[in-house]
Amino acid sequence: MRNVVEQLVEEVFDHCRNNQDGAPADYIPELAAVDLDSFALCLATSDGHLYAHGDADRPFTIQSVSKPFTYALALSEHGMDAVAERIDVEPSGEPFNEISLDPVSGRPRNPMINAGAITAAALIPGSDVAERFEHLRSYYSRFAGRELSLNEAVYTSEARTGHRNRAIGHMLRSFDIVDGDPDEAVDLYFRQCSIDVTCRDLAMMAATLANNGRQPLTDDKVLDPELTRRVLSVMTTCGMYDAAGDWVTAVGMPAKSGVSGCVLAVLPGQVGVAVFSPRLDQHGNSVRGVAACRELSRRLELHFLRVTREARSTIRSSHGVDAVPSRQRRAPEERAVLDRHGSRARVYELHGDLLFAGTEIAVREITAQSDNLDALVLDVRRVDDVSAVAHRLLARMRLALAEQGCESALIDPERRGTPAHDERVFDDLDAATQWCEDLLLERHGGGVRIPTKIDLPAHPLLRGLGQTDQDHLIGEFAIREYGMDEIVVQRGSPRSGLFLVLAGQVSTTLPGIDGATHRVTTLGAGMSFGEIPMLVGGEILADTRADTPTRLAVLSPDRFDRLTAAAPQLKLLLLERLAATAYGQLDSVFRIVAGQGDLG
Numbered sequence: 001m002r003n004v005v006e007q008l009v010e011e012v013f014d015h016c017r018n019n020q021d022g023a024p025a026d027y028i029p030e031l032a033a034v035d036l037d038s039f040a041l042c043l044a045t046s047d048g049h050l051y052a053h054g055d056a057d058r059p060f061t062i063q064s065v066s067k068p069f070t071y072a073l074a075l076s077e078h079g080m081d082a083v084a085e086r087i088d089v090e091p092s093g094e095p096f097n098e099i100s101l102d103p104v105s106g107r108p109r110n111p112m113i114n115a116g117a118i119t120a121a122a123l124i125p126g127s128d129v130a131e132r133f134e135h136l137r138s139y140y141s142r143f144a145g146r147e148l149s150l151n152e153a154v155y156t157s158e159a160r161t162g163h164r165n166r167a168i169g170h171m172l173r174s175f176d177i178v179d180g181d182p183d184e185a186v187d188l189y190f191r192q193c194s195i196d197v198t199c200r201d202l203a204m205m206a207a208t209l210a211n212n213g214r215q216p217l218t219d220d221k222v223l224d225p226e227l228t229r230r231v232l233s234v235m236t237t238c239g240m241y242d243a244a245g246d247w248v249t250a251v252g253m254p255a256k257s258g259v260s261g262c263v264l265a266v267l268p269g270q271v272g273v274a275v276f277s278p279r280l281d282q283h284g285n286s287v288r289g290v291a292a293c294r295e296l297s298r299r300l301e302l303h304f305l306r307v308t309r310e311a312r313s314t315i316r317s318s319h320g321v322d323a324v325p326s327r328q329r330r331a332p333e334e335r336a337v338l339d340r341h342g343s344r345a346r347v348y349e350l351h352g353d354l355l356f357a358g359t360e361i362a363v364r365e366i367t368a369q370s371d372n373l374d375a376l377v378l379d380v381r382r383v384d385d386v387s388a389v390a391h392r393l394l395a396r397m398r399l400a401l402a403e404q405g406c407e408s409a410l411i412d413p414e415r416r417g418t419p420a421h422d423e424r425v426f427d428d429l430d431a432a433t434q435w436c437e438d439l440l441l442e443r444h445g446g447g448v449r450i451p452t453k454i455d456l457p458a459h460p461l462l463r464g465l466g467q468t469d470q471d472h473l474i475g476e477f478a479i480r481e482y483g484m485d486e487i488v489v490q491r492g493s494p495r496s497g498l499f500l501v502l503a504g505q506v507s508t509t510l511p512g513i514d515g516a517t518h519r520v521t522t523l524g525a526g527m528s529f530g531e532i533p534m535l536v537g538g539e540i541l542a543d544t545r546a547d548t549p550t551r552l553a554v555l556s557p558d559r560f561d562r563l564t565a566a567a568p569q570l571k572l573l574l575l576e577r578l579a580a581t582a583y584g585q586l587d588s589v590f591r592i593v594a595g596q597g598d599l600g
């Protein structure tokens with residue numbers, strides 16, 4: 001099947017291919033020696049997939065599209081402040097080769113016009129122009145993901161005719177914007193403009209900028225994200241020179257054009273676009289290149305000011321722990337406390353990219369609930385990127401909650417959204433819910449806590465029986481001790497008996513579809529398991545293992561069965577109690593399922 005994105009890009013290419021408007025640059029003679037009908041359109045995604053149409057591999061010189069990359073290298077070498085002392089970031093509204101500096105600061109208005117670009121070139125370190133050019137060439141190659149080279153013919157042609165740029169270079173020297181030999185700076189600039197690229201190369205260079213400065217195919221971190229943002233900002237306001245206003249309005253992407261007839265555009269985080277078509281308009285921008293970018297932006301909805309949707313809360317869901325209990329089996333008196341106070345512990349599941357707007361809505365919603373909360377859990381497993389401001393807002397909210405007595409925790413198995421020092425982080429919803437329940441029982445339980453160990457006569461299954469019945473039943477049970485992590489009953493084995501927990505803790509687990517082992521329930525003293533297979537037969541459905549050193553009273557299947565003849569009334573009483581226990585377990589499972597409880 002043909003990729004429909006491929007088809008859409010091709011439709012844009014076909015929509016523009018008959019546009020013959022404009023004329024090639026001729027002030028650099030070699031530039032006019034090209035096939036004027038050359039036309040290529042490439043789109044590269046920020047993860048490196050390339051859609052290419054037309055003359056995508058035809059070489060041409062990069063010209064002014066080089067300027068953002070030299071500016072990037074100057075920023076990397078000297079930092080934003082030092083470069084800003086030499087080059088401003090203001091759109092000039094003038095043609096790219098205007099011989100002018102800002103009348104107040106004496107600086108070139110921006111690095112996208114020739115005056116700013118020559119200044120940026122002058123900032124590239126090296127012992128001579130050859131070393132400095134090699135520094136630039138290799139840096140551009142890192143963005144492209146392949147080795148680029150100089151087009152000697154175009155370089156010679158421009159060096160021979162580049163008088164205006166030499167005038168700009170000496171003007172910069174006269175204002176001490178450029179130190180050292182201005183002719184060397186201008187020569188380096190001529191060389192950078194004469195590097196051969198293809199439309200495919202430019203699309204990958206654009207994709208690297210779209211990918212926050214990391215080359216998507218080589219994974220080379222070419223430019224720091226903060227500097228990437230700076231370069232893209234200046235491209236947005238200045239990249240298309242005195243056509244910048246129309247470009248931002250109609251296309252809406254940071255861009256840079258070149259007189260060889262190329263245009264490079266970037267939608268940060270999404271795509272890089274490149275077009276090659278030599279005929280230019282009066283601003284020195286490729287006519288078909290601009291038309292193709294306009295059409296692509298319209299059809300693919302690429303405009304960066306397009307609000308894909310109003311800011312929506314990053315809260316995917318929220319619930320109280322009374323609605324979705326943990327799998328820690330609770331004694332009836334504990335369950336009563338949690339039913340009454342469970343809404344005072346809430347779990348908020350966040351999703352998507354946590355940027356300011358969505359985080360603000362979540363903070364606002366949680367803050368509105370905060371007076372009624374003893375515990376808050378933020379489940380960030382479905383969160384993608386977390387912006388710095390989102391981290392700060394959530395950390396400050398948690399601190400403020402703690403100051404008013406509400407403890408908080410994260411569910412963050414990959415520890416992505418968790419500050420390093422944060423110790424209260426859980427791998428799954430069940431563990432976080434159990435923490436909430438224990439906190440609520442501590443605060444509202446009035447001392448209600450199940451005993452950590454009991455004697456067999458005090459077990460709820462036997463409690464309250466007549467002495468004869470109780471003595472009879474006690475005589476049927478065997479007492480067994482299990483060590484930590486020791487398996488008690490194995491999934492798939494036949495019914496193994498009725499187990500009463502007298503001391504310690506056991507958990508029943510099942511393998512999940514994700515390959516992980518998931519807790520089904522955890523039982524403590526006074527609880528029982530194995531009832532259902534004893535009642536209905538069939539094999540054991542899940543492993544049960546001792547979480548701690550555990551003492552169990554076990555009624556074997558044979559003795560259970562023999563009770564029917566030996567003590568039918570007692571057996572009936574036992575069955576009624578087992579059925580009630582089994583129902584209690586079902587209630588807990590129903591709550592988890594009904595609350596869309598995470599079965600993970």
Ligand code: DON
Pocket residue numbers: 063064065096097114158165190193257258259260283284285
């Ligand atoms: O300096 C020049 O005139 C050329 N080397 C580059 C100018 C350019 O690409 C202007 N952009 N459209």
